[in-house]
Amino acid sequence: MTQTKEIKTESGKKGNHDNAKTTNMKKDTQNAIDTLPAQKNCRAIIEAKNFSFYYGSFAAVKNVTMEIKSCEVTAIIGPSGCGKSTFLRSINRMNDLIPHVHAEGQLLFEGTDIYDKRINLVKLRQKVGMVFQKPNPFPKSVFDNVAYGPRLQGMRNHRKLMAIVEQSLRAAALWDEVKDEGLKKSAMALSGGQQQRLCIARALATRPNVLLMDEPCSALDPLATAKIEDLIEQLKKSYTIVIVTHNMQQAARVSDRTAFFCLGELIEYDLTPDIFSNPAVKQTEDYITGRFG
Amino acid sequence: MRTRLRSVFDRLFTGCTYLVVAMMVAVLLVILIPIFRRGASAIVFRETIEFRRLQFDMNDRGDIEVLKAEEKQVNQFRSKVYKQIEDFKQAVDTAALFDRADEIYRDFNDELRQADIPRTQYLTTRIVNQQIRDHLRAAFEAGDPNQAKESLDSVMEFSEDQRFVGTVAEEFFELAQQFRGTLEQIDLASQRKYLAEVEQVEEIVRRMFGPKPGEPVPSMMRFRYGATRWDMAQRQLRAFLYTEQWVETEPGQPLEKTVALRADLFEGTQLYELFDYVEQNYERFFNPKLTFYWQYFIDDSTSGRYFGGVGPEIIGTLLLTLMSMIVVVPLGVISAAYLVECAGDNMIVRIIRMGINTLAGVPSIVFGLFGMAFFMLFLFPALGMSSRPSILAGSLTLSILTLPVMIRSSEEAIKSVPMGYKEASLALGASEFRTFITVTLPAALPGILTGAILSLSRVAGETAPILFTAAVALGPVPKSIMEPTRALSYGTYDMAVGDRIAMLVPHQQFGMVLTLITLVLLLNALSIILRAHIFKKLQGR
Numbered sequence: 001m002t003q004t005k006e007i008k009t010e011s012g013k014k015g016n017h018d019n020a021k022t023t024n025m026k027k028d029t030q031n032a033i034d035t036l037p038a039q040k041n042c043r044a045i046i047e048a049k050n051f052s053f054y055y056g057s058f059a060a061v062k063n064v065t066m067e068i069k070s071c072e073v074t075a076i077i078g079p080s081g082c083g084k085s086t087f088l089r090s091i092n093r094m095n096d097l098i099p100h101v102h103a104e105g106q107l108l109f110e111g112t113d114i115y116d117k118r119i120n121l122v123k124l125r126q127k128v129g130m131v132f133q134k135p136n137p138f139p140k141s142v143f144d145n146v147a148y149g150p151r152l153q154g155m156r157n158h159r160k161l162m163a164i165v166e167q168s169l170r171a172a173a174l175w176d177e178v179k180d181e182g183l184k185k186s187a188m189a190l191s192g193g194q195q196q197r198l199c200i201a202r203a204l205a206t207r208p209n210v211l212l213m214d215e216p217c218s219a220l221d222p223l224a225t226a227k228i229e230d231l232i233e234q235l236k237k238s239y240t241i242v243i244v245t246h247n248m249q250q251a252a253r254v255s256d257r258t259a260f261f262c263l264g265e266l267i268e269y270d271l272t273p274d275i276f277s278n279p280a281v282k283q284t285e286d287y288i289t290g291r292f293g
Numbered sequence: 294m295r296t297r298l299r300s301v302f303d304r305l306f307t308g309c310t311y312l313v314v315a316m317m318v319a320v321l322l323v324i325l326i327p328i329f330r331r332g333a334s335a336i337v338f339r340e341t342i343e344f345r346r347l348q349f350d351m352n353d354r355g356d357i358e359v360l361k362a363e364e365k366q367v368n369q370f371r372s373k374v375y376k377q378i379e380d381f382k383q384a385v386d387t388a389a390l391f392d393r394a395d396e397i398y399r400d401f402n403d404e405l406r407q408a409d410i411p412r413t414q415y416l417t418t419r420i421v422n423q424q425i426r427d428h429l430r431a432a433f434e435a436g437d438p439n440q441a442k443e444s445l446d447s448v449m450e451f452s453e454d455q456r457f458v459g460t461v462a463e464e465f466f467e468l469a470q471q472f473r474g475t476l477e478q479i480d481l482a483s484q485r486k487y488l489a490e491v492e493q494v495e496e497i498v499r500r501m502f503g504p505k506p507g508e509p510v511p512s513m514m515r516f517r518y519g520a521t522r523w524d525m526a527q528r529q530l531r532a533f534l535y536t537e538q539w540v541e542t543e544p545g546q547p548l549e550k551t552v553a554l555r556a557d558l559f560e561g562t563q564l565y566e567l568f569d570y571v572e573q574n575y576e577r578f579f580n581p582k583l584t585f586y587w588q589y590f591i592d593d594s595t596s597g598r599y600f601g602g603v604g605p606e607i608i609g610t611l612l613l614t615l616m617s618m619i620v621v622v623p624l625g626v627i628s629a630a631y632l633v634e635c636a637g638d639n640m641i642v643r644i645i646r647m648g649i650n651t652l653a654g655v656p657s658i659v660f661g662l663f664g665m666a667f668f669m670l671f672l673f674p675a676l677g678m679s680s681r682p683s684i685l686a687g688s689l690t691l692s693i694l695t696l697p698v699m700i701r702s703s704e705e706a707i708k709s710v711p712m713g714y715k716e717a718s719l720a721l722g723a724s725e726f727r728t729f730i731t732v733t734l735p736a737a738l739p740g741i742l743t744g745a746i747l748s749l750s751r752v753a754g755e756t757a758p759i760l761f762t763a764a765v766a767l768g769p770v771p772k773s774i775m776e777p778t779r780a781l782s783y784g785t786y787d788m789a790v791g792d793r794i795a796m797l798v799p800h801q802q803f804g805m806v807l808t809l810i811t812l813v814l815l816l817n818a819l820s821i822i823l824r825a826h827i828f829k830k831l832q833g834r
Contacts, residue, residue, distance in 0.1 A: 094720060099637070125722040132720075136713030139736055139831035148731075149721040188832050199717070206721055 042071035045210060045240050046091060050105035053083070053090050055098065060086040062264040063105070070209070070240045073232060075255030075272065077245060079287065083264040084244050088212050090114070091242065092128040093121060110209070126153070129203030133215040135195035137187035137202070142169075142178050145187045145198055149206035164205055171238075172201035173231050193224025197231065204239075211235065213243040217250065229254050248288060252276050260284045325810075332807025335800045336589050339523030341579035342367050343503055347518050347600055352592065363580060370577045371502055374567065378495060381564045384475040385487045387433040390468060394433070398426040401462045418456050425451055425465050432469070438476050445469045445476075490558050494533070501529045502578065515599035522800070523581040530575055534568060589804060596767055598784070598794055598801055603808050605770045609684070609778030610812060613763060614753045616688035616774065617695065621752075622745050624692070625699025626734075632700070633707045634729060653697035658757040664690025665761040682777040687763020694758050695748035702747060706740020707733060736831065742824040746817055753813045756782040766791055781809040 046068040053061040061083040068074050076084040089095045090107060093114060103115045114124065126149070137145050146165040147155075155161055165183070169175040174197040178185070187198055196216060203211060213232075217225040232241060232254045245251050251258050252272060259269040260283075268275060268284045279285040342363055348354040383389065401422050405415055425448055432444035451457060452466045503519035504511055511517055520526035536555040539548040556568035571578075592602030636642040668686040673679065710733050718728040734741075756764075764783035771778045788795040788802045795802040 092720060094716060097716070097719070122722040122724065125720055130720040132713060132716060134713055136711065136717045138714055138717065138732055148718070148723075152721060152723050152727065186830065186832065202717070202721065 042069055044068065045070040045110060046242075047108040048087075048106070049108070051087075051090075051107045052104040053086055053095065054102050054104070056100045060264055061090070064266045066259060066266055066269050068210075068240065068242060069257070071236075072256035073236045073241045073243065073254055075243050075245055075251035075258045076261060077248060077251050077258060077287075078261035078267075080246075081263075082261040084259075084261045085214055087261070088214055088242060088244050089130075091210070091212055092125050092130055094130065096121075122152075126206045127208050128210045128212060129206060129208035130212040131196070131199050131203055131214065131216045134219050135192055135199055137190070137195050137198050139186065139188055141184050142187050142190070142198060143183040146201050146205045148202060153206070165201075168201040168205040169198075171204050171235065172197045173227065173234070174198055174201055191224070193220050193227055196220060196224065196228060200228075200231065200235075204235075208239065210240045210242065213241065215244055215246060218246060225250070248276075260287065262287070328803060328806055328810065331800065331803040332805075332810075334524070335804025335807070336586050338584065338586070338800070339581040340584040340586070341519070341521055341523055341526055341581050343519045343579070344521035344584075346503075347521055351595070351601070352588070354588075367578060367580055368506065370574050372506075374498060374502075374571060374578075375505060377564060377567045377570075378491065378498065381559075381562065382488075382491050382495075384471060384563075385484055385491065387484060390472065391430055391433045394426050394429045394465070394468065397461060397464050397468075398422055401460060404461055414456075421451065421454070421456070422462065425462070429465060429469060432472060441476060442473070445473055487559070487562070490555075491564070493536075494555070494564075497529060497533045501526060501533065513597075514595040515597060518600070520579070521600065523579065524800075525798075526575075526579050526581070530572070534572060590808065593770075594801075597792060598788055599798055603781065603784070603805050605768075606779045606781045606784045606805065607808060607812065608770055609764075609780045610753055610782070610809070612684050612771070612774070612778060613688050613691060613759065613780060614749060614816070616684060617691040617752050618745065618749060620689060621692035621695055621699050621748055622741075625696055625744065625748075626703045626741055628696075628700045629703035629707055630729060630734075632704055634725065634733075649697045649700055652693075653701070656757070657694055657755055658760070660690055660694040661758040661760050661762060664693070664758055669762060679775060681775075682761065682763050682765070684763055684771060684774040684776065684778050687759040687778075688774075690758040690762045691752045691755060694755065695751050698751065699744050699748050702744025703737070703741045706737040706744065709740060710736040739824050739828045739831070742820055742827070746820045746824075749816055749820065750813050753816065754782050754809060756780075756786050759783055781805055781812065785809065 044067040048064045048066050051061060051064045052059055064087060076088065078084045086095060090103060091109070091114065095101050107114045109124065109128065112119065138148065140148075143162075143165055146168050147161045150161055150164050155164075166175060166179075169178065174194060177194060178190075187195060190198060196219075200211070200216075217228050220228065229250065232243070235241060236256075243251075243255065255272045257270065258272045258275045260267045260275065260279075260281075262283060268279060268281045270280070274280075275284065276288060279288060342360075345355050345360055346364070349357060349360055402419060405418055405422070408415075410418075428444045428448045432441045432448065435441035435444060448465060448469045452469075457463060457465075499505070499516075499519070501519050503517065520529050534555055535552050536558065538551055538553055540551050542549050554568075556565055559565045559568075586602075589602040590607060591604040593604055594601030632642070632646070636645075664686060668689050669680045669682065673683075673686065714732045714736055715728055718732045719725070723731070759780055760783065763777055764780050765777045766779070766784070766787040768777065768779060785802060785805050788805065
């Protein structure tokens with residue numbers, strides 16, 4: 001199984017160069033933080049239709065149906081083990097690393113089924129970037145970290161790489177901190193918050209449409225968290241952001257829409273103010289007010 | 294109370310660990326210090342003039358003019374020793390004197406025949422000649438000094454005879470006079486003993502000074518030079534001055550070994566002073582100088598490793614080690630990558646793992662035999678290559694030997710790379726292969742290098758696998774990897790077991806061991822520095 005996957009990703013890589021040009025993010029190259037109003041191309045970019053995900057016979061995500069809009073920040077909250085991370089990770093198929101998993105139902109990204117066997121995994125993952133719970137920069141220089149994605153797409157020209165790196169770092173609000181000597185320094189020398197922003201920059205460098213964030217602030221101190229939240233505020237103008245968080249205040253602060261998961265099921269999905277001030281389901285209210293979970 | 298008990302246990306445990314570490318260090322020092330000290334004596338020692346001669350003959354080192362002047366100076370002292378021994382030997386060796394008398398007799402007869410003298414005179418002189426010879430021989434053969442003196446007296450009666458003046462026969466009387474002198478000094482009965490002893494002395498002198506000037510050059514290298522090192526020269530001096538004897542202290546009891554002055558054996562003879570002379574002028578015979586013989590690491594040795602260095606052995610060991618590293622590191626990493634990244638957990642993989650673990654415990658001699666049977670006798674002939682021992686066969690055998698270590702450590706290193714790196718790379722759209730090459734492998738490199746260091750140390754010191762496949766005791770520096778080579782490990786073994794030369798020149802063997810240890814240490818240090826450098830780079834410090 002691994003073999004076939006590898007062949008698929010290898011063949012996909014060749015076509016990447018052209019694809020990267022045609023992606024609708026191209027117009028953003030001049031200015032990362034797009035000043036265009038986000039609402040302009042507001043549409044359902046990810047759609048789950050009766051989507052279930054199984055680890056062996058255990059259903060971690062059960063029959064979820066929801067739409068994620070491209071103009072919004074969507075937060076997913078819920079108690080531990082509720083399947084929110086699994087759902088997030090199935091959007092760019094990171095769950096494939098785990099043996100004996102399978103999905104049922106439909107999960108569409110820009111209209112194509114993510115779990116279609118013919119899908120180009122490399123292309124999908126370039127379009128759907130991901131930021132992990134623990135900052136995980138590669139043990140390479142800051143520059144090499146950010147340039148990793150573009151290099152995968154076959155970009156070798158140093159000047160172009162430099163442009164992308166700068167633009168991504170600016171977008172991740174890290175440029176001012178590393179611009180002089182810092183680019184050549186190892187990413188491991190950065191602080192935790194800086195590392196997480198570097199990971200965001202690295203994800204942005206492949207010019208994704210969607211940015212998945214899996215509890216991006218849980219390993220950071222409040223100051224670093226505040227910076228990341230500011231960053232999310234900035235990034236939502238250009239990217240669709242899906243964020244999983246345990247921190248209800250954070251969800252309330254950064255997201256436009258919130259989904260509440262419990263035991264693998266989607267309990268409630270609504271605009272954030274509504275969820276937090278006037279939840280429709282009792283379970284949600286219990287969770288938010290701390291009486292449950 | 295409880296906390297106090299706990300702190301006692303804590304301290305006890307800490308103390309134990311310190312103790313164990315200290316013991317390990319002590320053991321290591323106990324082993325290493327003598328090796329280093331004695332091994333260093335192969336490189337730093339006091340060289341004698343014999344050593345300078347050897348270096349000039351073998352490697353064309355040093356100034357011949359200076360050397361000759363020095364030799365001349367030294368030979369002044371040495372020639373005195375030679376002369377004294379020669380004189381003594383002549384005096385004592387009655388068999389030689391006996392023959393000499395006969396020679397003179399014949400020479401004189403020849404002279405008579407040539408001489409223009411009347412026939413009757415010729416005949417009588419001949420008879421007298423024969424008489425003198427017989428008297429002289431009787432004197433040499435006599436066991437009793439008085440009897441011998443009588444015979445000598447009868448010889449000396451003719452000394453005034455006009456017929457013998459100015460002829461060869463005069464030597465008869467010289468011999469007689471000399472022998473009379475000898476009779477004054479030594480006991481005729483112990484002549485034979487003296488002869489045996491003086492021969493021993495001559496042998497020791499040969500070991501000290503090398504062959505006598507004017508003697509033909511011995512064919513064996515080790516007999517061409519005397520004591521090349523001051524410590525060896527001193528050992529010979531001890532042998533020269535003291536003698537070991539087995540003495541019966543009590544009848545019926547086992548003999549006891551006693552050490553006695555050799556000079557005492559020659560008490561009352563003219564050789565007695567020689568021992569004092571040698572002891573007092575010993576340094577002048579050799580002219581020892583402290584030297585740093587760094588060429589030990591590049592010089593070839595003489596056959597039998599009696600003199601010279603370990604140059605070819607170092608080259609051979611390096612070649613074998615590096616060649617096997619070239620084979621084993623990629624093979625080990627690829628195998629480990631397969632086991633970690635690709636192989637699942639099925640029966641075949643489990644059997645492979647078990648095979649690797651078993652392989653790690655197989656004795657190295659088995660690998661040696663396998664290498665010979667598989668590479669030399671099966672694979673190489675099948676490929677049309679020679680089935681002689683070769684560096685290639687040896688290093689392949691060594692790499693199989695160390696492959697399990699390499700696989701295991703690489704496996705651990707690859708496993709220990711944080712999942713986050715891999716996830717991050719995959720999330721950016723990299724294939725698994727690309728992720729492995731660009732992210733996992735560099736992050737695992739320090740661990741892989743640790744495995745390489747372990748294998749390297751093992752490979753450099755292994756003897757058994759190259760015993761049949763690559764190593765030779767003697768031979769030229771290999772010109773290609775299809776030739777056999779000398780190696781430090783095998784050389785050490787061979788010196789101790791092969792011709793047991795290690796007993797005669799222990800510094801050579803210790804030097805070889807020291808070289809091996811130093812080489813491994815250097816290679817290790819190099820890899821450790823490399824590893825630290827990579828690690829530092831990874832950590833961004």
